[in-house]
Amino acid sequence: MRGRTMYIIIAGGGKVGSYLAHLLVGKGHDVAVIEQDTEACEALSDWGKALVINGDCCDLGALIDAGIEKTDRFAAVTGDDADNLVACQLAKVRFNVPLTTARINDPRNEDIFHKFGVDFALNSTNILATVIEEGIIVNDMIPLVSLGKGKATLVELKISGESPVTGKTIRELTWPTGCVVASIMHEGEVIFPRGATVLNAGDIVVGLVAPEAEEQFRRVFRKG
The missing domain is CATH 3.30.70.1450 (Regulator of K+ conductance, C-terminal domain)
Known part of the structure; x- marks a missing residue:
């Protein structure tokens, strides 16, 4: 997939999702963001470089409006693990998205994400703890x-x-x-x-x- 423009849907348009959208658009990809919060949607819409859907990422209608049937990558990065898991399951099982990625907010849920076939489940808490612990000891x-x-x-x-x-x-x-x-x-x-x-x-x-x-x-x- 490297070297070509991909269509990527991001579930969650908060700080993490917004940053991810800016990063991916900057790399030349086409991005859609699904977000429930109206103010967050307005901020992304004002930016004007991504398709913004004001809706629930676990709702089939919102996913279809975002272009799930043509997406190459799906990333669920909301602050709710249940929403992230369900959204990735819908993307993978219902719409055959080739690769799904989820943000894990509670480290205790990591095994569940792997069990249900999420391709990449990123435990931000554990990563941050490792950076803090190891970064202080070995900063290279x-x-x-x-x-x-x-x-x-x-x-x-x-x-x-x-x-x-x-x-x-x-x-x-x-x-x-x-x-x-x-x-x-x-x-x-x-x-x-x-x-x-x-x-x-x-x-x-x-x-x-x-x-x-x-x-x-x-x-x-x-x-x-």
């Missing part, structure tokens, strides 16, 4: 998203000028088992690396790392 690598019930974590790491990887290609480095470099942000551009890709000071590396490989992955970028 920040966990972004926990995937597969904790079997892997998407992490972000900025390369310092003193890092031993600076100036080297991906293939020149020895990478631990259980990790992969997913992307590199270089001077504002996203790069999907190959073996010949050179790492530079200031680059932001995003890696997919298994829990047992996190420390080894971090050491690749450390001096000494």
Whole structure:
């Protein structure tokens, strides 16, 4: 799906949904937002770059009005876990949306989302706790998203000028088992690396790392 414009529906137009809409439109995608709150809808409508539906994301009529029958991606990011789960279920089962993503507000509900087939269930509370806990201890690598019930974590790491990887290609480095470099942000551009890709000071590396490989992955970028 990368490299082409997608049609994406966001259920929830509060702070999270609004930010997500701005981000996705900025990346060139077509976005529709379903939101019950009239004031939030008016703010998004004034922005004028997304289709805004004032309605319930669990209502078939609102979903159809938003274009659910043609959507490539569906993200439910309301503050209510029940609404997020039901909306994703409707998108996946009733309308065969290829990929659904849900925001989880209560960590205790995470297993339910996975059980009912939500493709990506993001536990914002656990992610925030991990960032706070690990970010204070090791501020060079920040966990972004926990995937597969904790079997892997998407992490972000900025390369310092003193890092031993600076100036080297991906293939020149020895990478631990259980990790992969997913992307590199270089001077504002996203790069999907190959073996010949050179790492530079200031680059932001995003890696997919298994829990047992996190420390080894971090050491690749450390001096000494």
